[in-house]
Amino acid sequence: MDFIQQKDLSCFNTLGLKSWAKNYISLCNETDLKGVLGLLKSGAPYFILGGGSNVVLSEQIDQIVVHNQLKGINLVQESASEWLVEAAAGEIWHDFVVYCIQQGWYGLENLALIPGTVGAAPVQNIGAYGVELKDRLDSVLAYDPLTQTERVFNNGQCCFAYRDSLFKHEEGKGLIITAVRFRLPKQWTPVLSYPDLQQYESLQPGLTAQAILEAVCDIRRRKLPDPKVTGNAGSFFKNPVIPAQQYWPLKQQFPDLVAYEQPNDCYKLAAGWMIDQCGWKGRQLGNAGVHARQALVIINTGKACAADITAIAKAIANDVMNKFGVLLEPEPVFVGAGY
The missing domain is CATH 3.90.78.10 (UDP-N-acetylenolpyruvoylglucosamine reductase, C-terminal domain)
Structure with a gap:
């Protein structure tokens, strides 16, 4: 477990704010997780950092910052009608979406190029271009540092609402999300309800999930600044x-x-x-x-x-x-x- 005092977080938030963590932990694997759970059992205040795309960090953070960088993507189950896909919380969200499309697991293409990590996605119930995360999510796997237990939340238990979920509120905001599972249908239906997609000139009859992904990325790049630049x-x-x-x-x-x-x-x-x-x-x-x-x-x-x-x-x-x-x-x- 990588434990650092006075860690510069300027490169770990997309706003690029000057920020220092008094105590920083890099969470990269199951061994690290056990160490983190043991450390946090004492009740010390902590904050879970993902991709840093949806946070405003103060100049000095006294809480223990746990940087979730768990990796891995697995096909958990396949049936005649759907795929059940699991991604670790530290996976980059856009990279995960691209990987799914490459494997033929469609349904997340409208959510392409949203910054952040897989673990942060259900917290915010991310959404774009006619699709919200709750429309595709099966369950969230998490650990409770205070009880030292693993918990699994199905879609309904996540209490999803517009840019909101259980994980933003008292019962869930202290949990360490380790992985998220998605149910992706084999009978794929494109979602083109959003006006920008309806007007996108390259989307023709017979379109593919890859074409929608590329259209969404193009629209987002034209509308929104690249956090690596601004x-x-x-x-x-x-x-x-x-x-x-x-x-x-x-x-x-x-x-x-x-x-x-x-x-x-x-x-x-x-x-x-x-x-x-x-x-x-x-x-x-x-x-x-x-x-x-x-x-x-x-x-x-x-x-x-x-x-x-x-x-x-x-x-x-x-x-x-x-x-x-x-x-x-x-x-x-x-x-x-x-x-």
Whole structure:
């Protein structure tokens, strides 16, 4: 088990924030896992770090940082109708999606190029281009450091919701996810409900999962900055869901309001549209800014720390609240400092 004091985490978060872990553990195999479980049994505070794509790290983190880098992909079971595929938590999500398509295991192609690791995917219930993780997930395997027991959560037990799951809340956020299992159907049906895919010119009748994967990657690259070039955490705010009684007066006041009807007489608003209407696209505040092409993306303009990201996020949320009366919630987890 690789235990390091004062570990630089700047390269382990896609925002590229200056951050140091007081105590850092690299979790790479089963032997490491036993050591980590023994260390954390004492109740010492800890944080599980994956790909660092959905976190805002403070400059100094006093919690023990457990960097989950467990690897491995296995076909657990095959039936006449589906494949049951397991991926270790430390696998890079996009690499896993590509591998599945190469093996002929289709169904995850709409989720291509989402940054982060497999283990982090169910925490956030990642979703894109008409597909959410919950649509494909079978179960999550995890260890509880306090009870020293392995637990398995089926799809229903994960309590998935929009960008939410059990693993974001008290019962589940302390668990160390070790692997995730997916049920991928042999009778593959492409999901093309998202407008960007419907309009994508290269998708023709007889399309393949590989073609959808390539289209999704192309769309994402055109819309979103590469975190290796410009530090960012992807979409920074959730698209807020409001009841119809709040939506209709807003629609009357703002006829161009972008929204999508949801079940239970609710509407999901486009947070990026509202942020753009508040004049934030391309603006900078301190060492952070809003991307010039995508208002949902907060970027590190070079030397940002967590305080810079927090300041601009709060300023944006305040402006949206003042103009539209709608609360914006951040998607990333703030570690070491609150939002």
